[in-house]
Amino acid sequence: MTKSNKTMIQWLKWPLYFQISFVVILIILVFGTIISFVEPTEFPSTFDGIWWALVTVSTVGFGDYSPETIGGRIIAMIMIMIGASMVSAYFATISAAAIRKQHAYVEGDLTFKGSNHVILIGWNEKVKEMIDSLHSVKPYKQIVLIDETLKSGPLIENVYFVKGDPTDERVLAKANITYADAAIITADQNKNEHDADMNSILVLLTLKGVNPSLYCVIEVLTEKQTNNANRAGADEIIKTYKLTSHFIMSSYLAKNGLSQVYSELNPAKGNLFQIIPVKREDVGKTFRTISHELLENESILIGIKKGEETKLNPPLTYTIENEDSLIVFSH
Template sequence: MARTNRTIVQWLRWPIHYRITIIVLLIVLVFGEIISLVEPDEFPTIFDGIWWAVVTVSTVGFGDYVPQTYVGRGIAMLMILAGASFVTAYFASVSTAAIKRQHSYLEGRVRFTGKNHVVLIGWNEKAKEMVKSLQTVKPFKQIVLIDESLNESPLIENVHFIKGNPIYDETLLKANVLEADAAIITSDQHKNEQDADMGSILVLLSLKGMNPHLYCVVEILTEQQTNNASRAGADEIIKSYKLTSHLIMSSYLAKNDLSSFYSEFNPASGNSFKIVPVDEMLIGKTFKEVSHELLEKESILIGIKRGDETKVNPPLSFSIQQDDCLIVFTH
């Protein structure tokens, strides 16, 4: 029969601290049992022998059990020579494994195993602000940050860092996108607008390809790529080029420090926009009547969403229909 090194190969595949632990345990068990057989008067039970072996190889040396015969002392010397080095190697390997694990976490190489989390693509000032807002609104919500440019984790509470390109399956699997609640794709600040949008759409395709039911919000910088983002399956498209220009123009026209008002749109301030279905009691009523009823509930009616059409601040006589959704500003 031909020889095989299968057993040796399988043994060497184990992490070194596992292998050293097994060797140390075998030394302790074997020598503990031998000493109890050689000196039964000094070591009445096998447990006493094992206790002596542990104390001896760990160099603690309590002295409560001591071999009395030459044979027993010879066995002790053999155990010390065989075991002390392995025990030292054991503690060194455990320390090394702990440090290696810590470095892996900092460098974004540790897989995320949680569920119902938010996957955040790209690290920039917008992403930082979103993390702050989400931690205020949902302090226990886990966030998995995927970024290729960061060298190490930003070390923010409830933020798990994965270093890698989000278009690769390996990276997305590390972020556990199959069990994620949503994904937010921010535009790459290191590219021009056209290339950044193409990159965002490619990431969107990767996410939807792996998890078609994942709710995806994507930031788009150019009008030309808006339709492509929609075709790629984006659930929400944030046209930052329009939002920014509209806010800037509104500030210019008002000329009265509207920026402080814009900050109140942050969910972390306690206010947020919500889209809610129409209650049966409101069907057939006018925009004015519904507005009054919502004001009593400390909500402001902003507009109506009817299918793909959105009407902001419609005429007061605008009639509410059954399939409409209400856009409200509430806290």
């Protein structure tokens, strides 16, 4: 009894379409074998019987084989009543499973199986622009969008939607955070600045708690939360309040359509800022020398970064040191 119960439990654990497939194949094999014994003249071999059972159950019915005796026809009637209903149930189950999976994909209920992907937290206009930019630079880069406000995910190529709270580890598991390349946390536009920053930092803490090596970029709206973002382990902090104010003031002072120039800095335009470690053979060279060498490769050297210190357009006589990194504008 115990063994029988165990077998039944194992059987019920199979997906429904596997169960139906197994039963349909069994019906075809059994009735095909029986008919070859009942009518050996009409069905010379077991394979002929199985072939007849397959085309009959599938309702194709080529007519190349058919039972002639009453016993054979009774067997055929039983097989049709059992087999045809099972085949119909099989295709109905397959169709229902496909529809359920499609709905789960659109509604963000499926688990992402890829790796080396970028996770975007939140859905807003900034995220749309980031997706466009990333697709322009790395068209095959997979993106996982996590958001709990959308009813269904945006149908964008290489963008996988996961619905839920990004501070929930189960949601992060669906986004396959363990194998992600980076995460970008955008501020929630439905909250005030303080609450949005607190929520972003909480998301950052959760991300770093699950995957400490994950490269995390966070958008911060207020100055006083910058230190908290640093303590939470942010690899890069985007201070929106500073970037926006500096851009607006620069546009005002220039008064010559500076915003159009800034728009060309979008990676989607093919232009990129890069921070490149100094090569060993370049240590001791001047800023002027390195600038000329990079120009040969159609790159423009605009500054030097040393730790947390950044020097834009330093003197041409500045000597490159081992700890320096080069800030380069390239395409």
